[in-house]
Amino acid sequence: MNTASSDQLLNDVVMLLCRCISLQKLYFENHPQVNKYQDELKNKLDLFFTTTGHEQLFIGIVDNSFIYEGKKLIGPSVVGKQFMMTAEMLCCGGIIFTHPVGADEMKRFFKIAVSLREPLANIKEARQLLQQNGITQIILANAYEDTSVRALAENKEAWQGKDSAGLLESPTLVYQALFDMVSRAHGAAAVQNSVDLENAMAVSEFMLQFIRDQFSDIMQHVVYPDYDNYTIGHSVRVAALAVYAGIQFGWDNKYLLDLGRAALLHDIGKSGISGDILFKHGPLNAEERYLIEQHCRTGAEILLSHDDATPLDITAAWGHHLRYDGKGYPPQPDFVTLHPVTGILHICDVFEALTAVRPYKEAITPKEAYAIMMHDKGAFHPALLASFIHIVGLYPPGTFVTLSDNRTATVIRAGTELDRPAVRILRDKQNDDTSDQKSGYIVDLSHPEHQNISIARLDLRYIGQ
Ligand SMILES: [Fe+2]
Ligand SMILES: [Fe+2]
Structure with missing residues (x-):
C-alpha cells in the first residue's frame, strides 16, 4: 500500500474520531448521526489495520497537536480540540487502538469521553475506568516523550487549508472547533485573565475559509440551542455573520481575519460575570444591569493586557453595544466617531440575539427581527442595516x-x-x-x-x- 493512501486512511480515522466526540456532545446517545459516524470509524479503523498490516494504531497528542509516527497532523489538530480535551480529562498523552476494536467497546469509550467534566486524578484512575467498562482494545498512552516531535509541535504554524481537503466537508467539526476556542478563551479569561490570541487567529483563518465556501452549512449548526453555554454559541454566530457580511462587502482577507478574531472574542468580558446573572430568566435589577453592561469595559481591559491584541480586538469588545445615535453602552463623549466594525457587530449581535433560542425565549423569524431593528430609530447605521438585510435576506443561509x-x-x-x-x-x-x-x-x-x-x-x- 502506498504512503499516500495510508496517510489518507489515518487522516480519515483521526477526523472521524474527532467527529464522533463532537457529535456525541451535540446529539443524544444513539442518535442516527452518532451511530452512523461510529460505524464509519469502526470500518475505517478495520481498513487501516488490514491494509497497513499493523496491529496497533497510536495517535499521540503533544502541545495541542496530534502526532503520528513523528509527524504533526496539522488539519485534524485544528478541529480536533474535543478529542484533545478528552485526552486531557483522561490524563494521557495519546490513545492506542488495538485490532480489533468492537463496535460496543467504541460506543462505551465515547460515552465515557463525553461524560467527563473535569480531569481524572491520574492516568491510573483513567485506565481503571476504561477497564471497569470492559474497554480493553482502546489503551491510554503515557505522555508523549519524543523530543524531536515536541520541537516540531512548538513550531506553531497557522493552518493554511491545504493539507487536508476532507476537512472542509465537516461543518460539525468546524462549528465544534469554533465553539471550543471561544469556550476555552472564556474559561482562561475568567481564571487568569489570559486569552490564547494566537490560537484564536488560527481558528479565525479556518472560519474564514469555511464561510467562503459553506456558510450555510455552518449556520445550520449554529442554530443549535446551547442553553448552558449560549454566550459561546452567540459569539460563534455573531462572528460567522460578521465575517460573512465582510466578505459580501468585499473587505480584504487580512481585515476579515482580524474581524473574525475580534468578533469571536467580542463578549470575552462576560467571562467574569456570574451565571446567575447572565442566565437569569426574569428582568434584571439596576445592579445586575450595571454588572452586565460592564462586560464591554472588562473585555477591553482583558484584551488590553495582551501585547498581541490588535486595536480591532479591543474596539470590538469595547464598542459592540454602541448605537449609531451615540447612545448605548459604555457611555461615550460626543466627539467619538463610531468604527464601522462596531456598527456591523452591533447589528450582528442584536440580530443573533433576536433570532436565537434562549433559555427564557423562543427564536423569532429574521423578518420579525428586521422589523424590530428598523423600528428602533437611531440604533443602527441605516445604510449598514439595509446592506445587512440585503445580504442575509429574509431566509438566511442555513435556515x-x-x-x-x-x-x-x-x-x-x-x-x-x-x-x-x-x-x-x-x-x-x-x-x-x-x-x-x-x-x-x-x-x-x-x-x-x-x-x-x-x-x-x-x-x-x-x-x-
Ligand atoms: Fe456584548
Ligand atoms: Fe454579544
Missing part, C-alpha cells in the same frame, strides 16, 4: 424552508430578491431524501425559470430533528 410545491430545502445563499434565495432541496415532493445529491439539486428562486415556486414556510427547527 430550513418548505417550498410552495411542498419540497423541503435549506437556504444556501440570499437571492437578488429578499424572499427568493437559492436553496438546496432536502426532500422532494414524494418526501424522498435527496440531501446527498448536492449538485443538481440547487434551486435558485431568483432565476426566472423558478418564478412559479416560492417559499411557503420558514421552519424554525434544529439540525438533526
Whole structure:
C-alpha cells in the first residue's frame, strides 16, 4: 500500500474520531448521526489495520497537536480540540487502538469521553475506568516523550487549508472547533485573565475559509440551542455573520481575519460575570444591569493586557453595544466617531440575539427581527442595516424552508430578491431524501425559470430533528 493512501486512511480515522466526540456532545446517545459516524470509524479503523498490516494504531497528542509516527497532523489538530480535551480529562498523552476494536467497546469509550467534566486524578484512575467498562482494545498512552516531535509541535504554524481537503466537508467539526476556542478563551479569561490570541487567529483563518465556501452549512449548526453555554454559541454566530457580511462587502482577507478574531472574542468580558446573572430568566435589577453592561469595559481591559491584541480586538469588545445615535453602552463623549466594525457587530449581535433560542425565549423569524431593528430609530447605521438585510435576506443561509410545491430545502445563499434565495432541496415532493445529491439539486428562486415556486414556510427547527 502506498504512503499516500495510508496517510489518507489515518487522516480519515483521526477526523472521524474527532467527529464522533463532537457529535456525541451535540446529539443524544444513539442518535442516527452518532451511530452512523461510529460505524464509519469502526470500518475505517478495520481498513487501516488490514491494509497497513499493523496491529496497533497510536495517535499521540503533544502541545495541542496530534502526532503520528513523528509527524504533526496539522488539519485534524485544528478541529480536533474535543478529542484533545478528552485526552486531557483522561490524563494521557495519546490513545492506542488495538485490532480489533468492537463496535460496543467504541460506543462505551465515547460515552465515557463525553461524560467527563473535569480531569481524572491520574492516568491510573483513567485506565481503571476504561477497564471497569470492559474497554480493553482502546489503551491510554503515557505522555508523549519524543523530543524531536515536541520541537516540531512548538513550531506553531497557522493552518493554511491545504493539507487536508476532507476537512472542509465537516461543518460539525468546524462549528465544534469554533465553539471550543471561544469556550476555552472564556474559561482562561475568567481564571487568569489570559486569552490564547494566537490560537484564536488560527481558528479565525479556518472560519474564514469555511464561510467562503459553506456558510450555510455552518449556520445550520449554529442554530443549535446551547442553553448552558449560549454566550459561546452567540459569539460563534455573531462572528460567522460578521465575517460573512465582510466578505459580501468585499473587505480584504487580512481585515476579515482580524474581524473574525475580534468578533469571536467580542463578549470575552462576560467571562467574569456570574451565571446567575447572565442566565437569569426574569428582568434584571439596576445592579445586575450595571454588572452586565460592564462586560464591554472588562473585555477591553482583558484584551488590553495582551501585547498581541490588535486595536480591532479591543474596539470590538469595547464598542459592540454602541448605537449609531451615540447612545448605548459604555457611555461615550460626543466627539467619538463610531468604527464601522462596531456598527456591523452591533447589528450582528442584536440580530443573533433576536433570532436565537434562549433559555427564557423562543427564536423569532429574521423578518420579525428586521422589523424590530428598523423600528428602533437611531440604533443602527441605516445604510449598514439595509446592506445587512440585503445580504442575509429574509431566509438566511442555513435556515430550513418548505417550498410552495411542498419540497423541503435549506437556504444556501440570499437571492437578488429578499424572499427568493437559492436553496438546496432536502426532500422532494414524494418526501424522498435527496440531501446527498448536492449538485443538481440547487434551486435558485431568483432565476426566472423558478418564478412559479416560492417559499411557503420558514421552519424554525434544529439540525438533526
Ligand atoms: Fe456584548
Ligand atoms: Fe454579544
